[in-house]
Amino acid sequence: xxxPQEDSYLLANALADAGGTEDSxxxxxxxxxxxxxxxxxxMGAASVTAFDIxxxxxxxxxxxxxxxxxxxxxxxxxxxAVLRHGPFDVVLSNPPYVPCDGEDRDxxxxxxxxxxxxxxxxxxxxxxxxTPGGFALIVHSEFTGVETTLRRLRDADLKASVVARRRIPxxxxxxxxADYLYxxxxxxxxxxxxxxxxxxADRPHPGR
Numbered sequence: 001x002x003x004p005q006e007d008s009y010l011l012a013n014a015l016a017d018a019g020g021t022e023d024s025x026x027x028x029x030x031x032x033x034x035x036x037x038x039x040x041x042x043m044g045a046a047s048v049t050a051f052d053i054x055x056x057x058x059x060x061x062x063x064x065x066x067x068x069x070x071x072x073x074x075x076x077x078x079x080x081a082v083l084r085h086g087p088f089d090v091v092l093s094n095p096p097y098v099p100c101d102g103e104d105r106d107x108x109x110x111x112x113x114x115x116x117x118x119x120x121x122x123x124x125x126x127x128x129x130x131t132p133g134g135f136a137l138i139v140h141s142e143f144t145g146v147e148t149t150l151r152r153l154r155d156a157d158l159k160a161s162v163v164a165r166r167r168i169p170x171x172x173x174x175x176x177x178a179d180y181l182y183x184x185x186x187x188x189x190x191x192x193x194x195x196x197x198x199x200x201a202d203r204p205h206p207g208r
Contacts, residue, residue, distance in 0.1 A: 034061030
């Protein structure tokens with residue numbers, strides 16, 4: 001289960017800057033502890049639907065919602081299941097995005113050789129997940145390819161931009177994968193910090 005860290009707080013702040021979620025139907029994909037789902041509900045969301053593939057994460061998100069009496073429903077499942085519950089006014093996601101070589105892979109944060117194993121399917125699904133006029137906020141590392149995310153979203157006829165950035169030191173996970181990042185030319189040899197970004201994607205109203 002992925003516990004809230006710097007990227008989680010960066011995304012929560014970006015949501016507050018976007019005006020919150022008042023009266024919106026919200027999806028928190030890859031919810032972990034339910035941190036973002038709780039934030040969205042406390043900002044006035046009409047409903048929050050949270051998804052994660054890890055049973056422990058789903059249970060934790062449910063408990064965090066129950067103890068706060070918040071309108072959150074947490075389910076176990078991936079994108080196929082999510083698509084059966086949409087569309088949503090707001091989509092939030094802190095997905096696994098750490099590039100890895102496949103050895104000792106941890107599904108809480110590892111996402112394939114380029115870190116895009118979850119991001120690419122999510123970007124491709126957003127037109128179906130968002131209501132017209134809805135928006136998504138997705139957080140990930142510079143090592144995962146910010147321009148690739150922007151291009152993929154724009155190719156799906158969404159408006160896309162970076163709305164928040166923060167440079168942070170490598171944590172234990174990236175330190176353990178630093179040699180792979182250097183060898184794959186995803187990070188400069190010897191670098192010990194990464195830039196984490198929040199990308200916003202908007203689905204325009206028809207005809208706009």
